[in-house]
Amino acid sequence: MAALGYFDRMRDTVGGVQVSDAAGAPVDLDSAIGRLVGRFAALPAAGAKAVIVGNGGSAAIASHFATDFSKNGKVPTLAFSDAALLTCISNDLGYENVYARPIELFGKPGDLLLAISSSGSSANILTAARAALDGGMEVVTMSGFRPDNPLRSMGALNFYINSDSYGFVECSHFMLCHLAIDLLTGAWPEHGDRDSETA
Numbered sequence: 001m002a003a004l005g006y007f008d009r010m011r012d013t014v015g016g017v018q019v020s021d022a023a024g025a026p027v028d029l030d031s032a033i034g035r036l037v038g039r040f041a042a043l044p045a046a047g048a049k050a051v052i053v054g055n056g057g058s059a060a061i062a063s064h065f066a067t068d069f070s071k072n073g074k075v076p077t078l079a080f081s082d083a084a085l086l087t088c089i090s091n092d093l094g095y096e097n098v099y100a101r102p103i104e105l106f107g108k109p110g111d112l113l114l115a116i117s118s119s120g121s122s123a124n125i126l127t128a129a130r131a132a133l134d135g136g137m138e139v140v141t142m143s144g145f146r147p148d149n150p151l152r153s154m155g156a157l158n159f160y161i162n163s164d165s166y167g168f169v170e171c172s173h174f175m176l177c178h179l180a181i182d183l184l185t186g187a188w189p190e191h192g193d194r195d196s197e198t199a
């Protein structure tokens with residue numbers, strides 16, 4: 001059955017996620033997710049926030065989880081999804097700066113950037129990660145496609161999906177983000193706090 005084969009491939013793909021640190025050393029998945037959730041959880045007390053950026057389907061992931069981390073996780077999180085802002089910056093400064101300039105304007109040292117790109121090579125996402133690092137923010141990346149994609153070496157934590165299919169890479173990134181918010185709110189494991197809505 002084609003559909004079930006697709007789901008099998010999806011499970012294998014997301015299950016094969018590889019995580020590396022800033023030096024490229026492998027990081028155990030549970031420890032990496034724990035570190036990511038811990039970083040999100042620590043932001044409010046530090047007066048800091050998160051920013052999530054992506055293109056196309058990954059922009060939708062960014063908006064979804066900026067909402068979930070803000071409302072359900074109680075962690076202020078931006079996705080820079082305002083059309084006026086995005087079209088102004090792109091039109092005036094070039095698309096490669098569409099997220100970098102807002103990060104320069106709104107980012108603060110100690111904030112966290114989650115940069116999501118299936119290819120890991122989109123110029124605007126690389127520029128955004130560079131702007132965040134230059135501004136003293138911590139960067140976490142999610143990428144796919146080529147194992148040597150440039151985004152994969154820019155984060156303190158780098159989640160990499162070994163697939164060249166947008167569907168498998170995007171859905172894997174989505175699942176990693178949902179795992180993080182569900183761990184943060186206690187919706188997972190299932191004996192956690194069920195008062196939080198994470199849909």
Ligand SMILES: O=C(CO)[C@@H](O)[C@H](O)[C@H](O)[C@H](O)COP(=O)(O)O
Nearest residue numbers: 055056057058117118119120122166
């Ligand atoms: O969802 C899809 C393809 O499935 C597209 O919208 C895709 O996200 C766009 O082509 C993006 O521009 C790809 O950029 P990136 O994720 O490689 O940085």
